[in-house]
Amino acid sequence: MANNSLLIVETPSTTCVDSEYLARQQYDIHRCQSASSAFTTASTVSPAVVLVSAFLPDMQLTDFVRVFSRTHKSTVILVMVESQQCQLAADAIGVGASDYLLKPFTDQQLVSAIDQAISLHNPVADLVVSSAASRQVIQLALRAAQTDATVLISGESxxxxxxxxxxxxxxSPRSSGPFIAFNCAAIPETMIESMLFGHSKGAYTGAVSSQAGKFELANGGTLMLDEISEMPLPLQAKLLRVLQEREVERLGSNQKVKLDIRIIAATNKNLSQQVAQGLFREDLYYRLDVLPLSWPALRERRDDIIPLTEYFIGKYAPSPGYSICKSAKLALQSHHWPGNVRELENVIQRALIMARGMELQVADLMLPAAIPTQTAPQVEHSAQGLESSKKHAExxxxxxxLKQFSGHKTKTAAALGVTPRALRYKMAAMREQGIEV
Structure with a gap:
């Protein structure tokens, strides 16, 4: 059962959330008037979503978000700000908030934001997210899911x-339809065309019967084209035509099949660089790159490592009751993870085989020895100077x-791991500081 508990943190003078309306929508409501009482309540109720006002009597908003996101990693934080508080909203998102609500907002806008946040709190299947970077990507994915636009997912293997x-x-609204994943790198080049587009009987030697391709099999649902950069150039042209016409023609047949599918492409390479090198069609790239999602490497979302570890222990342990010691957790968090989540999964499977007890130890992990790095000399900075340097670097x-993507805000936001709205607030804050954007 989904967790639908809400913690609303606002003072009587700044109240803008209609608790009675939310209660009628079947939410479990908890109210607090200060940061300290919010922490106490949250430790008891474990809310799915926290709605917090920009004004708190006992704590700065950004400090509250920073601490709360660390102590309650599975809770999604929504901040409520005034129109002139663009810098504050951007800072709150930067330290762990998932999104913001701009006052005044309607009850319908509030419910929509909460529902999206609860979807983040209750992920489907075995997608485990805890870090702010991961949750921002998931939030973008939830928004993309409500459209039929093509999505391009980029990220390391x-x-x-x-x-x-x-x-x-x-x-997505297509969830009742099929989900078909096709790996363009795992299939011999001579077979890709037949498997994707299908073939008729006698289309080539060995085609003893007609066969539907992946496009037809995914009709009414979603087709994922994994490692799209590995698709041969001649087939890229045919794929482009299918995407444009929304119909497919089997090999050896003149009959066209109408398609009603959602396309998701994925790549571990920089497709814009592939285009510049002549390895990928530019027109196909722009056809695919409608809604870009950048999935960070595991070393860039270290708050996901322990939740993923615990998930894999539960999945592969021969019996209930297995756990992992604190020093082993520290070793996992210190590792660079060049193989990302797949490597972590393999490490935990191996550790469960090697373990002599029901608590995994550092030795059970069999991680390669860390390569020592030269430590940079320590330089003392005042708190104000350090904060200024961090802000300048940000x-x-x-x-x-922005320059890399020629000012394209959607692509820039995806690369930064924030929502386009959060990017607009960040840019507005930069303009307030006299920075030309």
Whole structure:
């Protein structure tokens, strides 16, 4: 059963949430008027979503979000701000909030934001997310799921791109239809065309019967084209035509089959660089890159490592009761994870085989020895100077990313791991600081 508990943190003078309306929508409501009482209540009720006002009598909003997101990692935080508080909203999202609500908002807008947040709190299948970076990607995926637009998922091998595609499908109006995943790199080049588009009887030597391709099998649902960068150039042209015409023609047949499918493409390469090198068609790239999602590497979302570890222990342990010691958890969090989630899964499977007891130890993990790195000399900074340097570096990174995508805000937001709305707030805050965006 989904957790539908809400914790609303606002003072009587700033109240803007209609608790009675939310209660009629079957939410379990808990109210607090201060940060301290919110922490106490949250430890008891474990809310799915926290709605917090920009004004708290005993704590700064960003401090509250930073601490709450660390102590209640599975709770989604929504901040409520005024229209002139763009910098505050951007800062809150930067330290762990998932999204913001701009006052004044309607009851319907509030319910929509809460429902999306609860979907984050109760993921489907075996998609495990805890870190702020992961939850921001999931939030973007939930929004993309409500459309039929093509999605391009990028990320290193082993990060879980297929799991993310499945999650997107399961949260879409097409969830009752089929989800078909096709790996363009795992199939011999001579067979890809037949398997994707299908063939008629006698279309080629050995075609003793007609066979539907992956496009037809995915009709009414979702087709995921994994490792799309590995598709041969001649087939890219045919794929482009199918995407444009929304119909497919089997090999050896003149009959066209109408398609009603959602396309999700995935790649572990930089497709824009592939286009520049002549390895990928530019027109197909822009056809696929409608809604880009960038799935971070595991080393960039370390808050996911222990939840994933516990999930894999539960999945592969020969019996209930297995756990992992604190030093082993620290070893997992210190590892670089070049193989990402796939490597972590293999490590836990191996550790469960090697373990002599029911608590996994560091030795059971059999991780490669860490390569020592030269430690940079420590430089003392005042708190104010350090914060200014961090803010300058953050703004510089946003500018560089905007430049990389020629000012395209949706692509920039995906690369930064934030929502387009959060990016607009960040850009507005930069303009307030006199930075030309």
């Amino acid at each position: 082993g990060t879980g791109k297929e799991r993310l595609a499945q999650y997107l499908h399961d949260n 703004y510089q990174y946003v500018l560089e990313t």
